[in-house]
Every structure is written in structure tokens, then in C-alpha cells.
Amino acid sequence: GFIMFVRLGSMLLLLLLLLLQFGHSLGAPGSFSLDYQKDCFRKDGEEFRYISGSIHYSRIPRVYWKDRLLKMYMAGLNAVQTYIPWNYHEDFPGRYNFSGDRDVEYFLQLAQDIGLVVILRPGPYICAEWDMGGLPAWLLNKKDIVLRSSDQDYITAVDEWMGKLLPMMKPFLYQNGGPIITVQVENEYGSYFACDYNYMRHLTKLFRSHLGEEVVLFTTDGAGLSFLKCGSIQGLYATVDFGPGSNVTAAFDAQRHAEPRGPLVNSEFYTGWLDHWGSAHSVVSSAIVAKTLNEMLAVGANVNLYMFIGGTNFGYWNGANDPYGAQPTSYDYDAPLTEAGDLTEKYFAIQEVIKMYHKIPAGPIPPTTPKYAYGTVGMKKLQTLSDALETLSLSGPVKSKYPQTFIELNQAFGYVLYRTTLPVNCNTPTPLSSPLNGVHDRAYVSVDGVAVGILERNKVITINVTGKAGSQVDLLVENMGRINYGKNINDFKGLVSNMTLGKDTLTGWTMYSLSIDDAVSQGLLGETKPTDPPPPPALSLPAFYKGSFIIPDSIPDLPQDTYIKLPKWKKGQVWINGFNLGRYWPTRGPQVTLFVPANILSTAAPNNVTVLELEEAPCSSGPCSVEFTATPILNATVQSDYKWERRLFIKDDLL
């Protein structure tokens, strides 16, 4: 019966969508402008106020874009705001990808078909708790580049990227029959130390040259004069951002300081907040979100709900804050739609508020997608990472006297193995150290094939080692995500300064760039050597594990979404059928389960789970397994002495 109901529901939805498409995808040119007399936007001559929500297409599988946008539309929103992460589309200079999950044009088309206008935030910097705030790591090829400034090399790269992107966006402008009503330039530039007006002037000219004179260009900054000082500039309409519980009058007074007339706009109204590994999961009550939303709508303001759905930092895409604290894989954000697109109490609370001001579309809301608990999957050990080096290091090792960074090794994400030898006998425990705190961000250390400890940026800069002169020392260094906010976004990865042993600087490094994702998706990892000695109790060598499960075709409507849980595993990376789901770290928390979207699962072949466990798998004392459950856990008690001191909603505190 339930399934029938869902089927009927989706047929109605399909019908609704067809109707919507008929009404909206005509592509007749329109007009969209600022009205400084009436303090509002004007769309095709009519007064227009948007209630928008943020969805980052880069955090949601393409097959779910329509579902999420439709849920947004049915809540009564009339606009969607999205960032374009530069590094998601240009992984090497001049190499672009706009297909599949990266097909931003398709996302824009869907928004338009559903009846949402679009507020586009193409950067070049986006912040967004996204690796390096969306800037490509290869910009760091120039060691002393000043990002987000008039630095000539930075500007050259920006000009080329925008020369590719903005002409693609131009047909989607409202004036040209598309959905894009406004375009943001840069992002919260007033929070950045550089305060380079020439840079902002350059971007303004660049955007105008590609998009024309008509489109409304705007900036967004914290709702305080100190932010607006360097963030707002003539020719770009200044908007502000602030969260629930703020004094709405005072916040918009700040915007009025920069824009005495024109529409009031909160470009980021925080429906929840971000998380960090090792600090409690952020939760914001629906009541306070509804209260402040109501206050803003009552004064006629335009609002964007950040986030409407947060989604997932798949793969290696999470960012980090400074002092170094990486964000977890889930970007649930305690948003009105969960990471998996589920309807929440907050969704309906927001709908209730909007109802008081605007007509809500009639018809069914797409239901929460069902989840399925596939159960327990046995895992067996494959090779250790160092045994698999030949498979993983396609380009072969690089040798140098002192360690090189990821970027020098031409690798952006993931893991690099640094290898050297003990120069002297260390019969007693001898400190192996990164005196300048240059392990970015975590190193799994072994001596002669025995795991001996972990170094961690800002937390553990020294461990003791013992061994004979000539013993092999391996440091597998993990890039846990680049800082995305503040003055240290030029976040080099790997060993970014020298390692010492006692008083000596270690030299003679051999470094292996690792193409782990390719090896996993091509199934190249072999089984473990049966002669492996049993690992010591506390720590074992980073190694791969594999398991598979079959989805029964006797059950209708599978595959469905699910969550993977790794009980008793410590920290690592997990792939399903070659798709990199992201990092797991249940021993640090608060995230315990990872979202597994149905589209990566198969009913035609066994589903392959690959795990790279960095610390210790629970397999040494017997069989080990992972588990697929129907319930997410994002709020476990955190196991860390690391306190991320912050008040909610105040980005100042992240500086």
C-alpha cells in the first residue's frame, strides 16, 4: 500500500512538473532591476521580493537535483541561490568539466523548469566550507601568490576562468530568457584582510564585460560596518548576511549604511550551522529560525535561507577553519531538508511563515525518500597501502633532499607517502618532530613496516621512534581539506616544513603521489600477503579492506538510499562501487554515518565497498564488518580535547 501511495505521488509530481515546464521554460526575455524609489526589486516591471534557499549542486547527486528543487518550490520559495566552485570545474589549468554531477547548466535549467529564479554566486572565491573556498589548489603553484587580490598571476587565472564560465552563464540571465536574476561578485570580501579595491573593481569590470550592463550585480558581507567597509564598492549592490536571533533592524541598518535606498536583502540567513570534527553537532531550533524569518519578511526584505539543503562533502571536498579544524563529510547543516533531502519540522515551520505572506503552491510535496538497511557486510583485508605502492603511484616516486608539498608533487587531494630512513641508530625513544607544525594535516608514521604513531597539525607535532640507522620511515600524509575562510586560505598540504629526528633535519626523501581513487574504481588492489605479522594492538599500517553485498531483487523499489556505519573502525576513507563517499572518523565524531545515495548502488552486480583504514581496523581479532542502516547519526558525543570555541552565526569568530 505504501509503495502504491509513493508511486501515485510520483505520477502526480511528474504531471505537475510537466505543467510547470509548460509554464516556465518559454525563455521569453524579461527585465529584472533594482528600484531605488520603492526600495524593491522589479521583475518584468512588477514589484518582486524573493524568498530563496541555498542548494549547492556540487553537494548533491545530479539525480536528486529535481527532487530537492521541487521540495524547495513546494515550501513556498521562489528562488534558489547556488555557488559555483571553481576547483570543482577546473582541476588543472585549462581542463574543464561541466558534465554529470558538474553540469551546472542542467541545474539552472531544472530550476527554471520548476519555476524558481536563480541567484548565482560564481565567486571566484566562495568560502562555503568547501576546499580552499572553491579556489583551485593549483593557484599555489606560485608559492607567494596573494589570493583574492590584484596579484597578477591570480588575476590572470581568474580572467581565464571567468572567460570560460560567464559566457556559459549569459544565456541563463533573466534578460536573456533564463532564470538568473542577480549575480554575486566575490564573497564576503570585507572579511578578508587584503581589502584590495582594485581587485573588486577589476572583477566588476570583468563581470560586466561578459554579462552586460543590465544584470544586477551584488556583494554580500557580514551585517556590520566593519565588513561593509572593504566588501562594498560602487557599482555592486551591497547586501548583508546574518542569522536567526539577530536584531533584524540593526542588521538592515548596516545594509542601509551602504545602500541608503533599494531592496533589503539578507543573502545568508543561517538555518543551521556548520560542523567540525571533534566538536558537537550544530543544531538550531526551528522556532528561532521561524521567528527571525518572520521579522525579515514583515519588513519586506528579500531573504536567502543558507542552507535549504546542505548535502554532502563527497570525496575530498570539505573545507576547514583556522586554527585548523576540518569539516566533516556531512554538510547536513541542520537545514530544513536533511543531508538526504528528508522533510523536517523546520521545513514545515518555514512553510508556515511564508504562508503568511505569499501563496504556497498547491499540490503534493515530494515525499521523503525511503531508506533501506542493507545490513552487515563482512570485510576482508587487502594490501596495506605500502604494499600497493606500485599500483597506487602511477607516476613513480620523486626524490629530493627536503620534503616537497602536494602541489610541488602535482597532486591536489588525498594522500601522499613520504619515505626516508633513520640517519642514526635510535636505540632509545628519539623525537621525530615537525618543529614548524608543518604536517598538513595528519601523518600516519611507521618504522620498518610497523606503525608507531600519528602526527597531527596543531595537536601532535612530536612522536618518539626507535630503530636502527637505515630503517625505513614512512609518513603517509593526509590532506584533510584546505582552509576555506580567513587569511590562511593558501593552505599548502603534505610536509610543508622539515622533519627533524632529535636535532637532525631529515633528508633524502622519496615521495609517492598516490592515485588511490583510480586504483579503487578499477579494482586494482590485491589481497594481503598471508605472511603478514599480526598488527600491534593500538595501531596498524594504513591498509585497504573490501567487502561486497547483493541487493535482493525480490524487494521492490531497490536500490534505495542508505547510510554506512563503520563500528569500531577508526579513521579513513570509504568508496562504494568506486564512488568516493568521503571520510569517516567515528572515534573523533560527531559524524558517525555517511550518506549513501541510491544512484551509486547496483542491483545488477554485487556492490563493492572499499575502505582505506588509516589507524586500526577491527579485523585483527576476528571478522570485521561495516553496516548499512536506515538512520543517520551526525550528533555523536565528540571524543576530543579540542574545543572549537565559537558562538553561533558570527563569522568573526572563525577568523
Ligand SMILES: *[C@@H]1O[C@H](CO)[C@@H](O)[C@H](O)[C@H]1NC(C)=O
Ligand atoms: C567530469 O565530472 C563527472 C561528474 O563528477 C565525472 O563523472 C566525469 O568522469 C568527469 N570527467 C572527466 C573527464 O574527468
Ligand SMILES: *[C@@H]1O[C@H](CO)[C@@H](O)[C@H](O)[C@H]1NC(C)=O
Ligand atoms: C535592535 O536594534 C535597534 C537599532 O539599532 C535598536 O533600536 C533596538 O533597541 C534593538 N532591539 C533590541 C531588542 O535590542
Ligand SMILES: *[C@@H]1O[C@H](CO)[C@@H](O)[C@H](O)[C@H]1NC(C)=O
Ligand atoms: C619521548 O621519550 C622521552 C624519553 O623516554 C620522554 O621523556 C618523552 O616524554 C617522550 N615524548 C613523547 C612525545 O612521547
Ligand SMILES: *[C@@H]1O[C@H](CO)[C@@H](O)[C@H](O)[C@H]1NC(C)=O
Ligand atoms: C629544510 O631546511 C633546509 C635547510 O635549512 C631549507 O633550505 C629548506 O627550505 C627547508 N625545507 C622546507 C620544506 O622547509
Ligand SMILES: *[C@@H]1O[C@H](CO)[C@@H](O)[C@H](O)[C@H]1NC(C)=O
Ligand atoms: C564489483 O566488483 C566485481 C569484481 O570484483 C565486479 O564484477 C562487479 O561488477 C563490481 N560491482 C559493481 C556494481 O561495479
Ligand SMILES: *[C@@H]1O[C@H](CO)[C@@H](O)[C@H](O)[C@H]1NC(C)=O
Ligand atoms: C542526536 O539526535 C537525536 C535525534 O534528534 C536525539 O534523539 C539524540 O538525543 C541526539 N544525541 C545526542 C548525543 O545529542
